[in-house]
Amino acid sequence: MPTLDLALPPHAHDQQSLNTVRAGRLLDSLLQTRATSVSLVEGLSDADCTVQSMPDASPAKWHLAHTTWFFEEFILSPHLPGYRVFDPAFRYLFNSYYDTIGPRHPRPQRGLLTRPTLEQISAFRDHVDAALLKLPLDAAPASLLELGLHHEQQHQELLLTDLLHLFAQNPLHPAYRPLPGPLPAERTPVALRWIRFPGGLTEIGHDGEGFAFDNEGPRHRVWLGDFALAHRPVCNADWLDFMADDGYATPTLWLADGWRWVQEHGVRAPAYWQAHDDGFYTETMTLHGLQPLLPQAPVCHVSFYEADAYARWAGARLPTEFEWEAAAGRQAPTAPAQLADHPWRLPLAMGAAPEGDLHDLWGGVWEWTASAYLPYPGFRPAPGAVGEYNGKFMSGQMVLRGGSCATPPGHLRPTYRNFFYPHQRWQFTGLRLAR
Incomplete structure (x- = not known):
């Protein structure tokens, strides 16, 4: 955490303290969001997380890796001195559409990436999360951290909708999660007003x-x-x-x-x-x-x-x-x-x-x-x-x-x-x- 300058005027000291608290809360929210992404694939096999059912959809494994690449590319590499990139090849594999960054793996072929494995992607996420904890709270713009958090939330939704499309192609009609209870009773819809x-x-x-x-x-x-x-x-x-x-x-x-x-x-x-x-x-x-x-x-x-x-x-x-x-x-x-x-x-x-x-x-x-x-x-x-x-x-x-x-x-x-x-x-x- 950044050291507070006690020589600052009282109002400036208060503002700096407030900014530090806000940054700490943002990092907590970010790590909670990151943990939620991992929870979405609990119980899924490596195959479930690798297959791509159509070009518009992406494998669950790719979503987990791309959101992690975002933090490595835009926050850790430029703002954390001495940060070690987990795997240089991931910059090509998990870039989505950022032409400014450089070439990338073709979107329709993301489902062909049987390697890295889901276990390796998990290690990538752990590596980046540990580095985020080392990031001084005033090192990276808060706006970038917030963007990364909301970007990950977008991919959580995409991960679920892409899994639904994948499972819908299977004649066995597998469930992503079991029913939480009996379905609500059928009823006549309320007349439109x-x-x-x-x-x-x-x-x-x-x-x-x-x-x-x-x-x-x-x-x-x-x-x-x-x-x-x-x-x-x-x-x-x-x-x-x-x-x-x-x-x-x-x-x-x-x-x-x-x-x-x-x-x-x-x-x-x-x-x-x-x-x-x-x-x-x-x-x-x-x-x-x-x-x-x-x-x-x-x-x-x-x-x-x-x-x-x-x-x-x-x-x-x-x-x-x-x-x-x-x-x-x-x-x-x-x-x-x-x-x-x-x-x-x-x-x-x-x-x-x-x-x-x-x-x-x-x-x-x-x-x-x-x-x-x-x-x-x-x-x-x-x-x-x-x-x-x-x-x-x-x-x-x-x-x-x-x-x-x-x-x-x-x-x-x-x-x-x-x-x-x-x-x-x-x-x-x-x-x-x-x-």
Whole structure:
């Protein structure tokens, strides 16, 4: 720990002490986050953690190594004198997309890395964690440590969604974790209600208090017309009505790219839904294995194309990300919220929100918006490799808001912007209607 200068004026001494305490708490939170990542692979085999089921997904072993590489590359190597790199080859193997750093192993071939083993990756993590404990609290910018913490939380969610996609390819339908108890009883979904919000000039984006990713700012003003949001997400029973009405076979409901995607890939239902010989969908693959479809649960694993088509079928639309943020600004991401600390690893209808509030706004499923992922006015990426974190992806993707049942608690804010390509649906993605 840094030595305090007792000759400082009292107010300066207090500020330095406060900064030291904050840095210590940040390091504690960081190490707790690191331990959580390890707990996510407990009980999995080396094979479970090595296989890559598609180019968009990464092996669990790679997630554990890449998040560790991040601390070694951006924090320990430049800021801890005498730090010894664990293995120079890892700089190539576990770089994700940082072109400034140098060449990297091709993303679609991450599943071919049978070596290093999971045991060696664990040793890599231990090596880096021990070095983080030696890091003087004023040596590295706190903003970098915070970025590393939240980056690791992002990969915790990806690790779970990638494992789900992997296990969904197995005809044995293996469970990542056993059921924590009996499934909630099936019930008729609550009838959809509309909650109205006034428009006007609205402040959007992070205000500078606390951590945020760079794509959440700068804070700026937008003009919103009056709008309404559905009080709950679209649920499985709603989606079954859409399917029964030939929603997937009606071209006038679909964007041209979406219709082409449906035809080329034979899409007839959300990802992971299982049809029986009679053609009826009654089960879905989850992290608890194959489970019955709960009619009241939020529909999940749908693409932007599907969400947009459903909204058109329902005589509504998707909200813009600005409408979503304006509505969410008065509802903090707290209980009732189904996040990654909830025992169930599949979306549930939590409900229990006060009358007039939006139900299941946080967690459960990420909610597609009608907004393209673009920079806010005045956005400038950070200099150097860290600036590649978000800005370079602001093209061709759509914004999602709200978090999912795989999102770590404490990771969300009303300004948080997630983003994926419109055809992607292996994440816990759903929708809420607007008009």
